[in-house]
Amino acid sequence: MSPMRTLPSFGTCDLSSNRREFLRQVAGMGLLTATKGMAPVGAQAFPMLPVSRRKAIVVTFGGGARDQETFALEGQDNIPHLISELLPQATFYSQVVNRGILGHYVATASLITGAYERFNNFADVAPEHPTIFEYVRRQLRRPPEDAWVIAPSNGFNRIGQSTHPSFQKGSGYGAGVILPKRMLEALPAPHATGLDHLLQDNYETAFEAPHAQFDAARLNAIEAVLKLSIVDFAAHACTLESPDELSVYLARRLMREVSPSLIWITLHDMDVAHAGAFSLYIDAIQRTDRLCAEIWKAVEAEPEYNGKTNLFIMPDFGRDADTDAGGNGFQHHRTGSAMARTTWMVAMGPGIYQGKVVDRPIQSVDLAPTIATMFSCDAQFTAGKPIQEFTT
Amino acid sequence: MIAGDVSAAGERTPSSLRVSDFGIYAPSARSFAVAQLSMLRTLPLVLCVLVLKQIVRFDSLFPAEREDLSQMLLMLGTQRLTSAISDFKRIVLSAELRHRDWIAKPSEFVEQMTVELWSSGQIDGFRHAAAQLAPPVELPPHGVSRLVVVDFDSRLEKPNFVLFRRLLQHGTLFTNLTPSPDDDPFTASLKILEDRAKWQPGSYSHWLICGDSPPRRPSSAVSAVDYNSVEPMRHSLLGLMGAAVTSGTSGPEALGSAMMHLGPEALGITPSDPLAADPLLAQFFVDLLAEGSGTQIYSTTFVQWAAREVLRRARPTTALIRFTARVRQRPMNQQWLKTNTEPGFDFAGSLVDADMAAYYTWINLMRLTGADYAHFVAFHSGRRQAFASGPGLPRGTSSDQAISPSTVLSLSS
Numbered sequence: 001m002s003p004m005r006t007l008p009s010f011g012t013c014d015l016s017s018n019r020r021e022f023l024r025q026v027a028g029m030g031l032l033t034a035t036k037g038m039a040p041v042g043a044q045a046f047p048m049l050p051v052s053r054r055k056a057i058v059v060t061f062g063g064g065a066r067d068q069e070t071f072a073l074e075g076q077d078n079i080p081h082l083i084s085e086l087l088p089q090a091t092f093y094s095q096v097v098n099r100g101i102l103g104h105y106v107a108t109a110s111l112i113t114g115a116y117e118r119f120n121n122f123a124d125v126a127p128e129h130p131t132i133f134e135y136v137r138r139q140l141r142r143p144p145e146d147a148w149v150i151a152p153s154n155g156f157n158r159i160g161q162s163t164h165p166s167f168q169k170g171s172g173y174g175a176g177v178i179l180p181k182r183m184l185e186a187l188p189a190p191h192a193t194g195l196d197h198l199l200q201d202n203y204e205t206a207f208e209a210p211h212a213q214f215d216a217a218r219l220n221a222i223e224a225v226l227k228l229s230i231v232d233f234a235a236h237a238c239t240l241e242s243p244d245e246l247s248v249y250l251a252r253r254l255m256r257e258v259s260p261s262l263i264w265i266t267l268h269d270m271d272v273a274h275a276g277a278f279s280l281y282i283d284a285i286q287r288t289d290r291l292c293a294e295i296w297k298a299v300e301a302e303p304e305y306n307g308k309t310n311l312f313i314m315p316d317f318g319r320d321a322d323t324d325a326g327g328n329g330f331q332h333h334r335t336g337s338a339m340a341r342t343t344w345m346v347a348m349g350p351g352i353y354q355g356k357v358v359d360r361p362i363q364s365v366d367l368a369p370t371i372a373t374m375f376s377c378d379a380q381f382t383a384g385k386p387i388q389e390f391t392t
Numbered sequence: 393m394i395a396g397d398v399s400a401a402g403e404r405t406p407s408s409l410r411v412s413d414f415g416i417y418a419p420s421a422r423s424f425a426v427a428q429l430s431m432l433r434t435l436p437l438v439l440c441v442l443v444l445k446q447i448v449r450f451d452s453l454f455p456a457e458r459e460d461l462s463q464m465l466l467m468l469g470t471q472r473l474t475s476a477i478s479d480f481k482r483i484v485l486s487a488e489l490r491h492r493d494w495i496a497k498p499s500e501f502v503e504q505m506t507v508e509l510w511s512s513g514q515i516d517g518f519r520h521a522a523a524q525l526a527p528p529v530e531l532p533p534h535g536v537s538r539l540v541v542v543d544f545d546s547r548l549e550k551p552n553f554v555l556f557r558r559l560l561q562h563g564t565l566f567t568n569l570t571p572s573p574d575d576d577p578f579t580a581s582l583k584i585l586e587d588r589a590k591w592q593p594g595s596y597s598h599w600l601i602c603g604d605s606p607p608r609r610p611s612s613a614v615s616a617v618d619y620n621s622v623e624p625m626r627h628s629l630l631g632l633m634g635a636a637v638t639s640g641t642s643g644p645e646a647l648g649s650a651m652m653h654l655g656p657e658a659l660g661i662t663p664s665d666p667l668a669a670d671p672l673l674a675q676f677f678v679d680l681l682a683e684g685s686g687t688q689i690y691s692t693t694f695v696q697w698a699a700r701e702v703l704r705r706a707r708p709t710t711a712l713i714r715f716t717a718r719v720r721q722r723p724m725n726q727q728w729l730k731t732n733t734e735p736g737f738d739f740a741g742s743l744v745d746a747d748m749a750a751y752y753t754w755i756n757l758m759r760l761t762g763a764d765y766a767h768f769v770a771f772h773s774g775r776r777q778a779f780a781s782g783p784g785l786p787r788g789t790s791s792d793q794a795i796s797p798s799t800v801l802s803l804s805s
Contacts, residue, residue: 101511102510103510118511118512120507120511274686275685275686275689276684276686276687276690276692276693276696276745277686277693277721277745278747279741279744280721280741322755323755325523325526326519326522328697328700329748329752329755331686332685335519
């Protein structure tokens with residue numbers, strides 16, 4: 001048994017202390033503890049930026065990602081772009097708590113409405129509370145093409161617009177919803193060949209709500225908005241590796257051709273975790289990390305967005321802890337434990353501190369009212385509160 | 393709601409339970425339920441249904457599970473679980489749910505109840521109440537310490553990947569393993585497994601779980617499951633899933649319910665099939681495939697889930713678990729439509745999967761009674777590495793001394 005030497009321990013993750021300390025040391029980020037009287041970077045510029053020119057892009061990970069595979073010490077190798085490229089420009093919220101239902105559709109709907117939706121995650125229903133898109137579009141009198149959701153998962157078909165009675169006038173004030181995988185399925189046969197890998201449904205989404213009706217007319221309408229022919233769309237899709245890459249491609253196309261004020265992208269590759277293969281989950285996190293950096297590069301490259309855009313990146317929730325007896329670790333998010341309910345958020349752009357960590361808990365439903373405040377809108381039906389660091 | 397699920401007599405409460413209610417249960421389940429009738433009548437509805445969910449599948453329970461069930465019912469008659477019972481009483485269910493036929497179909501009821509607990513914000517209260525039902529920690533049976541061995545196929549490899557990283561702090565890493573044709577990890581571990589099965593015989597107490605066909609079949613004293621042997625069942629199940637999904641008429645919940653209640657015959661296992669020789673095992677194999685997500689697709693997932701379920705349900709004395717390469721990722725649709733050729737194996741990804749699975753297996757071992765006395769060993773002969781934890785083995789240390797697989801095992805028994 002000799003010679004023996006002591007090994008460095010590789011501890012299980014606690015929710016935030018390891019991560020915060022590491023961020024402070026490596027990324028040079030400071031803990032933002034007192035906000036009163038402190039002006040965020042760009043605070044002078046932000047109020048002067050007219051609401052009419054402001055943009056917001058939200059990227060949620062519909063797979064759910066745990067601390068220990070992302071910002072905790074042992075996970076940071078998986079997210080080099082977030083750590084080294086985006087964090088120095090961002091405020092990092094280390095404890096974002098989701099007190100709602102931990103299913104991806106209902107949780108994303110809760111983020112979008114700023115209220116905990118209570119419907120069956122697998123049901124084909126719209127959110128009950130008004131969406132952030134409806135608040136902004138109605139109060140700022142924005143046209144339909146000013147707000148979009150891009151979601152690869154089929155169940156998100158109705159996420160753009162609520163059933164709230166206050167917002168039912170005319171055709172409503174919701175966001176357009178692009179379901180890239182349904183677009184692929186609607187392609188005429190010759191163009192759809194070889195795109196099976198982009199239709200990848202993970203183990204859970206294969207059993208979601210019935211397929212959205214995505215006929216040729218809807219395909220043509222979106223192609224007209226994106227100024228993208230079927231041939232070009234199919235040709236580009238052939239060069240991509242995953243559904244999330246297709247989503248980001250379409251987001252960039254939207255930014256270039258339509259320049260909407262609000263874009264909400266849900267990335268779902270990492271929900272492959274439900275199949276129980278840890279390596280595939282990690283691969284997807286690494287891909288998502290790269291795609292987040294690409295989205296920010298697109299923001300900087302587009303004159304309509306550069307210097308005017310706030311980017312928010314957050315998982316919709318976590319996943320079960322390794323030690324949750326009722327779960328099976330990373331594979332699912334069924335236990336409702338603290339690990340499954342707690343995640344993080346990266347926020348960047350005008351009016352947001354750079355290189356700072358906020359360790360006080362916020363709720364995931366705080367995001368929608370925060371965005372509403374940025375657009376000088378009143379999100380009156382939300383349950384969350386505007387995040388103060390953004391609005392001082 | 394399905395009309396047929398509503399009892400003709402309307403809402404039933406546990407206090408109204410009668411012997412005749414269990415007429416549709418299998419004989420042994422019926423006998424057990426009738427014997428526990430007076431206790432069942434005193435339980436709050438939520439807890440009563442949870443108990444019935446176990447009772448209704450009494451024939452499919454391992455001996456350890458039957459023992460747990462009996463012990464829990466015994467404890468429910470004492471003051472020990474008063475707090476849990478009070479917590480269960482506080483859970484409020486909708487009238488629609490309460491009217492469902494929870495006596496005949498407790499599993500379906502629990503499934504719907506889970507949805508309702510989430511949507512009504514009561515899931516945390518339920519979790520708290522359920523956690524109190526865990527059996528008390530006791531010494532391992534017959535004073536025997538458990539032994540779990542994980543063996544990695546030597547071909548699983550990914551450059552620069554650090555193996556056993558999560559396990560290191562819990563035991564000793566051996567970095568100079570010296571396997572040989574006469575002393576390879578699988579053979580040495582199988583010998584230990586069979587020896588322990590001979591010395592400490594017990595139903596479903598010793599297990600071999602493999603990601604492909606095992607290099608050598610164990611003796612009949614060992615319960616065995618391997619990914620290759622359940623291949624016909626996997627294909628049958630994928631066919632059922634594909635038909636349901638592509639039909640567009642079966643929602644996710646209906647499909648989930650259907651999969652939850654499959655029997656071996658539904659997956660093409662006839663009474664003459666060798667897999668049907670032990671009905672309890674045959675149903676266990678079906679459960680592994682139908683209730684575990686991803687187990688139909690990836691061998692690494694199947695082995696990890698099988699190890700988890702064996703440890704949780706059968707509480708074995710000994711288990712040998714072997715991870716081999718899984719297939720590469722491909723779309724779910726291709727799984728059931730068979731539109732693609734075989735995708736080949738992912739040796740690098742499988743190493744990462746198996747490493748995490750080994751850690752989870754250790755965690756699951758630590759959840760069992762007698763964890764302080766339990767031994768855990770993992771081998772990767774291709775890397776000439778082994779990890780061992782248990783009484784007498786230092787934690788967070790490594791040794792580069794040459795050591796054979798048999799010697800590592802001898803430190804753990």
